[in-house]
Every structure is written in structure tokens, then in C-alpha cells.
Amino acid sequence: MAEMHIKVAISSDFLSAFSRIPRKLQNKVMNFIDKFRECPTSPGINYEKIVMAKDRNLRSVRIDDTYRAIVLSPESGNVYVLLWVDHHDAAYAWAIRRLCAIHPETGSLQVIDVEKTVVMTEERASPQPEASMGMFAGIRDRQLISLGVPDSLFALVRSINSEDELDAVSDRMPEEIYEILLMLAAGYTVEQASQEMTMATEAKVIDPEDFSSALENQESQRRFYVVGDEMELKAILSAPLEKWRVFLHPSQRQLVNREWNGPVRVLGGAGTGKTVVALHRAKWLAENHCKEGLKRVLFTTFTRNLAADIKENLRKICNEGTFAKIEVTNLDRWVADFLRKQGYSLEIDYGKRTQPLWKKALTMASPELGFRPSFYREEWERVIQPQGIATLSDYFKASRIGRGTLLNRKSRKEVWNVFQEYRLLLDENGLREPDDAMRDACQILEQKRHDLPYCAVVVDEAQDMGCQAFRLIRQMIPGDGNKNDIFMVGDGHQRIYRHKVAVGRCGVNIRGRSRKLRINYRTTEENRRWAVKLLENTAVDDLDGGSDDQQGYKSLLHGEAPVMRNFASSREESEYITAMVRECATQSQNLNSICIVARNKDLLEQYQSDLESLNIPTYTIRRNEAENRTAPGIRLATIHRIKGLEFDTVIIAAVNDKILPWEQPIPETDDSVVRKESENQERALLYVAATRAKRRVIVTSYGRQSCFLGGQQ
Numbered sequence: 001m002a003e004m005h006i007k008v009a010i011s012s013d014f015l016s017a018f019s020r021i022p023r024k025l026q027n028k029v030m031n032f033i034d035k036f037r038e039c040p041t042s043p044g045i046n047y048e049k050i051v052m053a054k055d056r057n058l059r060s061v062r063i064d065d066t067y068r069a070i071v072l073s074p075e076s077g078n079v080y081v082l083l084w085v086d087h088h089d090a091a092y093a094w095a096i097r098r099l100c101a102i103h104p105e106t107g108s109l110q111v112i113d114v115e116k117t118v119v120m121t122e123e124r125a126s127p128q129p130e131a132s133m134g135m136f137a138g139i140r141d142r143q144l145i146s147l148g149v150p151d152s153l154f155a156l157v158r159s160i161n162s163e164d165e166l167d168a169v170s171d172r173m174p175e176e177i178y179e180i181l182l183m184l185a186a187g188y189t190v191e192q193a194s195q196e197m198t199m200a201t202e203a204k205v206i207d208p209e210d211f212s213s214a215l216e217n218q219e220s221q222r223r224f225y226v227v228g229d230e231m232e233l234k235a236i237l238s239a240p241l242e243k244w245r246v247f248l249h250p251s252q253r254q255l256v257n258r259e260w261n262g263p264v265r266v267l268g269g270a271g272t273g274k275t276v277v278a279l280h281r282a283k284w285l286a287e288n289h290c291k292e293g294l295k296r297v298l299f300t301t302f303t304r305n306l307a308a309d310i311k312e313n314l315r316k317i318c319n320e321g322t323f324a325k326i327e328v329t330n331l332d333r334w335v336a337d338f339l340r341k342q343g344y345s346l347e348i349d350y351g352k353r354t355q356p357l358w359k360k361a362l363t364m365a366s367p368e369l370g371f372r373p374s375f376y377r378e379e380w381e382r383v384i385q386p387q388g389i390a391t392l393s394d395y396f397k398a399s400r401i402g403r404g405t406l407l408n409r410k411s412r413k414e415v416w417n418v419f420q421e422y423r424l425l426l427d428e429n430g431l432r433e434p435d436d437a438m439r440d441a442c443q444i445l446e447q448k449r450h451d452l453p454y455c456a457v458v459v460d461e462a463q464d465m466g467c468q469a470f471r472l473i474r475q476m477i478p479g480d481g482n483k484n485d486i487f488m489v490g491d492g493h494q495r496i497y498r499h500k501v502a503v504g505r506c507g508v509n510i511r512g513r514s515r516k517l518r519i520n521y522r523t524t525e526e527n528r529r530w531a532v533k534l535l536e537n538t539a540v541d542d543l544d545g546g547s548d549d550q551q552g553y554k555s556l557l558h559g560e561a562p563v564m565r566n567f568a569s570s571r572e573e574s575e576y577i578t579a580m581v582r583e584c585a586t587q588s589q590n591l592n593s594i595c596i597v598a599r600n601k602d603l604l605e606q607y608q609s610d611l612e613s614l615n616i617p618t619y620t621i622r623r624n625e626a627e628n629r630t631a632p633g634i635r636l637a638t639i640h641r642i643k644g645l646e647f648d649t650v651i652i653a654a655v656n657d658k659i660l661p662w663e664q665p666i667p668e669t670d671d672s673v674v675r676k677e678s679e680n681q682e683r684a685l686l687y688v689a690a691t692r693a694k695r696r697v698i699v700t701s702y703g704r705q706s707c708f709l710g711g712q713q
Helices: 012-020 023-038 088-097 114-123 141-146 151-158 163-168 175-185 190-196 211-216 230-238 250-256 274-289 304-317 331-341 354-364 373-387 392-397 409-428 434-448 467-476 525-534 570-586 601-612 672-690
Strands: 007-011 058-062 067-072 079-087 098-102 109-113 224-226 264-268 296-301 326-330 454-459 486-490 514-517 519-524 554-557 563-567 594-598 618-620 634-638 647-652 693-702
Touching (some): 007 023, 007 211, 012 079, 023 067, 023 079, 023 230, 058 088, 067 088, 079 088, 079 098, 088 114, 109 114, 109 211, 141 190, 250 514, 274 296, 274 326, 274 454, 274 486, 296 304, 304 331, 326 331, 331 467, 354 373, 354 409, 373 409, 373 467, 373 672, 392 409, 434 467, 454 467, 519 525, 519 693, 525 554, 563 570, 570 693, 594 601, 601 618, 601 634, 647 672, 672 693
Parallel strands (some): 264 514, 454 486, 519 554, 563 693, 594 634, 647 693
Antiparallel strands (some): 007 224, 098 109
């Protein structure tokens, strides 16, 4: 008889518990797990039954004299699941309360804290007013079952009367149940919630003893991971809190492991895992669609530093062969390299050399029109460059929707003189702006019919890409409706670089292939609410001409509310920040998990000087390189640079009047739309900074604080 294949899995909770045990003991646990993975039935592993355990399938296994691991070891079958690791007494106490069961409707493996559920239900069993039927009174038991709620939680669910009460009992239920109830509380129908969680609608027979099949369930795979080889296991245990490497939410997994019939757009608020989805999508594409090494996946984003971070994170989830099939670069770098190979002789300039030429071109402005210099720059950036207008004839026909100043044909002709002069000056000096370079690259691809070595393009931070960028991306893999060709993730609430873009007008058709992520897995709910309030009543687009909102956007984590402190002087503020850093250090928080964020480099350098004068080590996160997570020191970063990163504690410093919003980005303009969009970008910067924190947000200012903080509590 053929030997039965043994399946060994590790739970998300196990990794959390493993991260909390003393570091000197973690090596013992890792050695045990390695042996356990190789042969969980080895005589050297002593499985002990747990007296008083609610679940007969739970066993204790010895790590050393004081530590134990808790294992799901069914009496029949070939499955072993590592559930928990802790000090002997704590491990047993954890196991006694737990029940591992396969849900009869969804087929997912669930771990329920039975004791806490019973206690909480009893506490909440006091009579309720007759008018109160519970916030889920309209949901039938049968519907709750279909959504994955086990009947053991019915009494608890029926006792909940508000969203605050739901939050209060969230630790009494599996994460996915809390998430489902959050959706129902937010107004989703049962059908919508089921669809959002990608639950199967077809009836199927569930075997309550088939743990092997349960581990293959999408819902189970958000919490349980079947361990592969030794190297993979060591990589997981080396960073147990980086769970994004192996655990994906079903809605994320559905986006990743799927054949798409064209471009895909994924939206989602901060912390919802958009970049994680993009990383895993790139890996999946490289493994399934890059045949014989002839094609690669291009993973691109807006800035060099984000590209560097992405590259490092891809290394964490890809083997060498897969990683070699993914090219990671920011788009400006790709354009420069491509054009150089084509013999392109013009220099791409980002403002240093073109700014004087622009000022010279403004001498051609007609005094009779009476427009400020800012009007011409706005017209150039919002009409001429996005639409690729090269002639006066094109300008006559150009759309100016969204511009506050009307121009008749005569006025356009006079305004065009400035743009024409600027173009001539650029040509004379051998210069191009980045948008020009992208347009030139696109034209070369179209004219020469280049066959680029890409099977797909993955775009991160799509909200910061412009029209020319998306036209170029479309030309990299020409055609409409190609399978798996373009996959983009973004969030208009985090737009800090570019103006609005509608990808459909750039040839990227996403109709029927737009999805949204709503659950924040990084930021606490308290921090999320504070950040979202910054953008209250702010219109946000969906990257394709529509509007986006944050309905259903919620965090599953809870913690303390953000702290805001205003001081009379910068010295007092700096002393407070130093005291907070020392407080975190005394609480055993690593300095490299704390980041001080400021609007610009000059401010950061002052905080750095103050810290180092007190012998507190610092590490500056630089623009063009990935952060070295192993380097010691408190992190220092501009708000632009912190994008894409996360820390336990984020201190947002100098949130002062005339710093946030920064005076320079809010120009003198007659266009109210431009002024509002510029202010929104400054608000988005503060939103981005606050949502980088996993636990604590501390906001400091001195003198007159920013107007953005006026409505915050």
C-alpha cells in the first residue's frame, strides 16, 4: 500500500505567538518545527492529550522543559496543524478553551474560543428593551450559517445592538466572522457580503472530518498555510509578523490567482493590502505565464524608492527562478533606459534646467489677457501635456473640462504663443519634460512595432501615474482584451503627486474588471477613523472618471486614539518627541519600529540633530534606496518617502500652519479647482503618514498648528 502523504500546516495565530516568545527560545521552536514538518509521526514527538480540552483533536507537544506547542492532530487522516506555542501553563490554558471545527456550510476550518464566547453571552443575557431586537435581527439563522457563522456564536451575534458593541466582542469570534458582521452592519445585503467574501454559492457536501480538504478551502487559507520545503519554512519563521508573505484574504486571493480577460483595476483604502495583492499577482504571473524565460513581468510604480522597496519584498516571496522573471523599475527609469537604447539624444529634465526656459517663455504672454503666470503653468500641466497637444490646431479642439477660466478661439491662439515658445526653447537646449519623454517612447513603440519582453505589466500606486504614463503602459502590450495584460492597484485618497487621470481615455479598458478591497489589516480602527476624517467632504475619483468613497472601509484592529500635542516652541516639541522615543524604548519597542515624519528634509535634519545630541541613534530613509530593516536607529523620513512603508509608531512632527499645507504647493491662482486639488494633495500627505502606523500615531506641532487639525479630536 502506498504511504499516505502527510500534510503539515501552520496557523497565523501560531506565528503571532511565536513572535512573542523570547528570542533565545525561538531557535528551539524552529528546530522542533523543522523536525515536525519532516515527520510529525516520529516516535520522538510525544503527543499528549489535554485534560478538560473542549476539542478531542488537540494535543500538546514538548519544545523544552517549559514551552509547549499546541497541535491539531485528528484521530484519523493525514493532517497536522501547528496552532499555538507558549509557556507550558499558558499553552494549556489556550488549548482548553479552543474548538477547531469545519464549518458545515462553507467547509472552512475555524478556531473558536468557546469559553470566552459562553462568558460573553452570559454577560449580555440581561433583558433588552422590547424595541431592541439586535442590529442583526433581520438576518435569519439560515443566512448566518450560509455566511460562515457557526451556530455556537448565534446567541452572541443576536445580543449585539450597535457597531461599537460588535467591536467590543470582536476577539470572541474568528476574524472572518467579525468581518462578515461588519459588512452587514455597514448596510451590505447577505448576497453582497457573500460575494465580497468570495463564498461559493453552489451547494456541496461538507465532510466535518475531512481536515485535508478544509485546508484547501479559500477561507481557511487566510489563516492556515500548508508548509512546503525547509527553506520556505525558515523564511516564514524568520519574519513571523510579515504574514502577508503567505496568508491572503479570499478577496485578495481571488484577484491574484485568476485568468483576467484584460486590464484590471483594484482600489482600496490605506492598509487594505493593495501592494500585497500586486506582489503576489506578479509572482503568479511569473510562475504561470512567463514561458521558457522568453517573457517577463514588468512591475512598475511611480518613484524610485517604492520600486526599491517592492524589489526587496518580491525577494521575500519568490524563489530565484521566479524572481528572475520579474523586472522591477519606476516608470521614469524605464523610459530613460528605453530611449537611451534607441539612440535618443535629448535630456529628460525634472525642472532644474527647464524652469528658467519656462520663465523665458512667459515673456510671450499677452498683457491684454491679464492671466497670472500660474494660469499658463496650470494650462500646460492639466491640458497640454495630458492630452499630448503639439499644434495650435490640436489646442483649438482640446477639452478643457475642469478648468475654471473659459477661453475662446482668439484667446487660445494668444495663449498658445507661450507654449510654442517653450517648445522651441526645449528643442534648442535638447531637453524634454518627463511627459514628453513618455510620449516619445510610446511613439517609438508604435512606429517600430517593438516586441517588448513582457507578458504583463503590474502597476502599483496607479493614482500617481499620469495620462502619458498609462498610454505608454498600454503600448507596452498593445491591443485591447489581451489576457492578463495590465494589473493596477491604487487609491485616489492617497494621490500626492499627480492630477486626476481616467485610464479608459488612455486606452486601458477596465470595464467589468474593477474590484475594491475594504478591510484595513495594518492600521487600528482608531487611527483609521482619524485619518479618514482628514479627507471628509473631499471628492475623490476612482482613476477612471468616476467617484470613489470609503463605504465599508474598516479596520479589524483596535488600539489607542492618535495623540495630538501643540507646543509654544520648536524646542519644547523636540523635547516631547525625545521623551516619547525614550518611553517607547523603555517599553521594549525597537527603535527601528518608530518613524519620525516631517514635511521636508530641513525639518528632519533638525530632529535628527536633536536626537543624536542625546546619543539616540537615527536612520534616515532615503529617496533612492530601500529601507534596511536590520539597521539600528529610529527612522526619519519625509512624508513622501514614508509611502509604502509601515511602523509600529509614527510621530508626525511640525504639523504647523504654513508647513501643512505647505505654502508652495498651494499657488496663487484664480482657479478654485486648482487651489482645492492642491490642498487635497496636502491633506492626502497627512492621511498617508497617519495610515503608516500599525499601533500609535503621535501628531505634534508648535506655534500655530495646521488648519487640517482643527476638526480632529
